Amino acid sequence: MDENTTVIDPDGEVTIILKNPNAPFAVWDEDPEVEPSTPKNGEEETNEEHEQSGDIEPNGATPGDNKKSDGEKVIRVQVSAKHLMLPSPGLRRLITGGKEGRSPKKIRPKEIVTDRWNTKAFLLLLNILHCRHSEVPRKLSLDILARLAEIVDHYDCTEALGCYPEMWMNLLEAVRPTEYSRDLILWIWVSWVFHLPRQLAEATLIAIWESNGPVADLGLPIPTELIDHINKQRQAAISGLVSSLNALRHGLLCDSKGCSFDCRFMAIGILTKSMHQNSLSVDARIVAGQWSFHDLKFMVSSFSRQLEEHSRCQCQYTSWIKEVIGSAENSVTKELPADLWG
Numbered sequence: 435m436d437e438n439t440t441v442i443d444p445d446g447e448v449t450i451i452l453k454n455p456n457a458p459f460a461v462w463d464e465d466p467e468v469e470p471s472t473p474k475n476g477e478e479e480t481n482e483e484h485e486q487s488g489d490i491e492p493n494g495a496t497p498g499d500n501k502k503s504d505g506e507k508v509i510r511v512q513v514s515a516k517h518l519m520l521p522s523p524g525l526r527r528l529i530t531g532g533k534e535g536r537s538p539k540k541i542r543p544k545e546i547v548t549d550r551w552n553t554k555a556f557l558l559l560l561n562i563l564h565c566r567h568s569e570v571p572r573k574l575s576l577d578i579l580a581r582l583a584e585i586v587d588h589y590d591c592t593e594a595l596g597c598y599p600e601m602w603m604n605l606l607e608a609v610r611p612t613e614y615s616r617d618l619i620l621w622i623w624v625s626w627v628f629h630l631p632r633q634l635a636e637a638t639l640i641a642i643w644e645s646n647g648p649v650a651d652l653g654l655p656i657p658t659e660l661i662d663h664i665n666k667q668r669q670a671a672i673s674g675l676v677s678s679l680n681a682l683r684h685g686l687l688c689d690s691k692g693c694s695f696d697c698r699f700m701a702i703g704i705l706t707k708s709m710h711q712n713s714l715s716v717d718a719r720i721v722a723g724q725w726s727f728h729d730l731k732f733m734v735s736s737f738s739r740q741l742e743e744h745s746r747c748q749c750q751y752t753s754w755i756k757e758v759i760g761s762a763e764n765s766v767t768k769e770l771p772a773d774l775w776g
């Protein structure tokens with residue numbers, strides 16, 4: 435056994451060679467410093483995973499962060515076939531080469547190769563699968579948790595993590611993202627992988643309210659139904675707000691709103707002028723490409739202040755605007771799409 439191998443199980447028959455560790459992950463487009471992320475799993479196979487033939491080559495690099503003789507960075511880990519094969523169909527396939535029915539007891543010493551995973555997250559998963567709970571931290575950053583979720587999803591071993599994901603997510607509640615950001619997408623991703631519906635529903639709503647354009651999946655295999663749901667609900671909320679504003683203007687034109695000619699004349703003028711100034715007099719789809727619902731709501735709320743400033747009557751302009759916003763908010767489905775977890 436290579437002296438630079440990280441030993442999870444000293445009696446383990448399998449050495450995993452992790453090539454190209456810590457590859458770019460879930461790259462946020464607004465960060466030009468980072469390389470683009472790799473395609474999502476299933477679309478184009480990017481993991482180089484196979485059983486490696488031949489003897490192990492000594493390399494003389496430092497433990498856990500080795501370099502092969504050709505300079506390629508690799509991580510080597512000694513593990514037990516049984517501990518990996520039983521809880522993880524994905525790792526079973528990797529170890530057996532897809533040959534069904536092969537017992538862990540019949541696995542001869544071998545090397546298997548994978549790549550791209552984050553080192554810390556990968557070793558954490560291997561420790562959990564080997565029941566080495568003293569090696570499992572009580573707290574994890576959202577970024578590492580998301581990288582762990584990527585590996586767990588790939589190897590289909592969500593249940594093997596038990597209560598850890600919920601515990602880690604509960605400890606992250608204090609810093610839960612409240613704006614549309616990379617962290618919000620990671621929160622959605624982790625919540626989905628680890629079957630946490632409350633956390634997923636809350637983050638989904640934040641994405642609907644806060645995104646100022648179509649939501650990105652960052653190259654993660656987030657279900658298309660969920661991304662489509664967020665984008666459709668976001669579009670529906672913004673379209674609903676613009677439609678409700680136009681309905682209010684129509685009500686003033688048709689005398690179903692307002693108390694007098696002067697009242698309606700003033701209100702129509704302010705609404706029309708304000709909508710035009712803020713480019714809301716165009717197709718709602720164009721509006722949705724420029725605004726988040728949250729920012730649009732803030733801007734429309736300001737209309738009521740202008741109306742109140744010019745008021746010469748008892749009409750409740752602020753209530754009218756609140757009804758417009760409430761109508762749009764209520765048009766959004768708060769429930770998650772059905773069958774997200776198959």
Ligand SMILES: [Zn+2]
Nearest residue numbers: 693697747749
């Ligand atoms: Zn009035």
